[in-house]
Amino acid sequence: MHILIACDKFRGSLTAAEANAAIAAGLAQSALSAHATFVCLPIADGGEGTIDALSGPGTARVEGVARGPFGGTAPAYFAHDAGAGRAVIEMAAIAGHAAAKDAGYDPDKASSVGVGDLILAALDAGAHEIVVALGGSISVDGGAGALHALGGRFADASGKDLGIPAGRALARVAGVDLSGLDPRAGRARIIVAADVDNPLTGPNGAAAVFGPQKGVKPEEVAAFDAALGHFDDMVAAALGRGSYAAEPFAGAAGGMMTGLSAISPTTATDGFALVQAHHKLEEAIRRADLVVTGEGSLDGQSLGGKGPVGIARMAMAAGVPCLAFAGRVAAQPDALGAAGVTAAFAIAQGPQTLDDALGNAAPSLTVTARAAFALYESALRPGGR
Numbered sequence: 001m002h003i004l005i006a007c008d009k010f011r012g013s014l015t016a017a018e019a020n021a022a023i024a025a026g027l028a029q030s031a032l033s034a035h036a037t038f039v040c041l042p043i044a045d046g047g048e049g050t051i052d053a054l055s056g057p058g059t060a061r062v063e064g065v066a067r068g069p070f071g072g073t074a075p076a077y078f079a080h081d082a083g084a085g086r087a088v089i090e091m092a093a094i095a096g097h098a099a100a101k102d103a104g105y106d107p108d109k110a111s112s113v114g115v116g117d118l119i120l121a122a123l124d125a126g127a128h129e130i131v132v133a134l135g136g137s138i139s140v141d142g143g144a145g146a147l148h149a150l151g152g153r154f155a156d157a158s159g160k161d162l163g164i165p166a167g168r169a170l171a172r173v174a175g176v177d178l179s180g181l182d183p184r185a186g187r188a189r190i191i192v193a194a195d196v197d198n199p200l201t202g203p204n205g206a207a208a209v210f211g212p213q214k215g216v217k218p219e220e221v222a223a224f225d226a227a228l229g230h231f232d233d234m235v236a237a238a239l240g241r242g243s244y245a246a247e248p249f250a251g252a253a254g255g256m257m258t259g260l261s262a263i264s265p266t267t268a269t270d271g272f273a274l275v276q277a278h279h280k281l282e283e284a285i286r287r288a289d290l291v292v293t294g295e296g297s298l299d300g301q302s303l304g305g306k307g308p309v310g311i312a313r314m315a316m317a318a319g320v321p322c323l324a325f326a327g328r329v330a331a332q333p334d335a336l337g338a339a340g341v342t343a344a345f346a347i348a349q350g351p352q353t354l355d356d357a358l359g360n361a362a363p364s365l366t367v368t369a370r371a372a373f374a375l376y377e378s379a380l381r382p383g384g385r
Helices: 016-028 031-035 050-054 091-095 097-103 113-124 144-149 167-172 206-214 218-239 256-263 271-279 281-286 307-318 333-338 354-359 361-380
Strands: 002-005 037-040 059-067 073-081 086-090 129-133 153-155 175-177 189-194 266-270 290-298 322-329 343-346
Touching: 002 016, 016 031, 016 037, 016 050, 016 290, 016 361, 031 361, 050 073, 050 086, 050 129, 050 271, 059 113, 073 091, 073 113, 086 091, 086 113, 091 097, 091 113, 091 129, 113 129, 113 144, 113 256, 144 153, 144 256, 167 218, 175 218, 189 256, 189 271, 206 218, 218 256, 256 266, 266 271, 271 281, 271 307, 281 307, 290 307, 290 361, 307 322, 322 361, 343 361, 354 361
Parallel strands: 002 037, 002 290, 086 129, 129 189, 189 266, 290 322, 322 343
Antiparallel strands: 059 073, 073 086, 153 175
């Protein structure tokens, strides 16, 4: 039999590739390995791990530095496929939650300027197609920081330069000057890979839904929402386009679509769909007799279209059973079954602290996978069903 192992990251503990390897180790320790071949494909949904999921034989990791969300510089990287002229940037790596561990969250200061620095570096490398994976960000700046890095400038009503505005300061932008944009940007194309399709403003917008995760207090949501809408209007006026306020994906990563659209022709897509096409997942699933997937938490958000459930749904359509592993399984069994998950397994090995669970994720996943594969193998034996 042939097995496809295609996990997303287990956030805080394992990358997608590490999760795949842990499951493969469990397979090797089970009786099923005697008559099974397997292939591992890392998946992602537009958040962390997208670089790995979209990398291929011609991809190189380019190291450098970029400005952090609260100032200063930090080590940074992007993936570059010189043959295809494509670069992949993960916003979480330069303006993500890790940057808030020491500095804390401050949505009025957190900037996406580092993303712009990486776009410049990708242009320097010769990329003409730049994928920006938006998941895991901590900024609510409408992409103003990224736009500033590429040469955009912002002024208040008196004509005073505002520097790099973020959060509620976006409401003070009275003019957007794009005359200094790097001319190479206009000849490139930006593809936004998002893990959510929320609009920019309103009750389902960037400030209302994701602002609290980035430090926006409940009583501040309306002001942040208004500031984002105002900034989008200013960028729209500078570009001669309509408002993005109600556009799908415009609310991802604190409204990054607004700023990125002023840098270069920009399109948005579901991150998992991009990975799906890259790996030709439907074909890979049709070739499999068993599909195995997983992520840190199988929950309501998973059922909303996250990568592992996307895998399970494709497996169900192809008539292939699908096993899922997770640090915790919080979704109801019936809901998972309806989404194509044949069986789901939580990998915790008895009571333990969260730190212990995260630190032991790889061996726990291997042990759980070994047991699941042993159970599956026994069911395949004559008389085993």
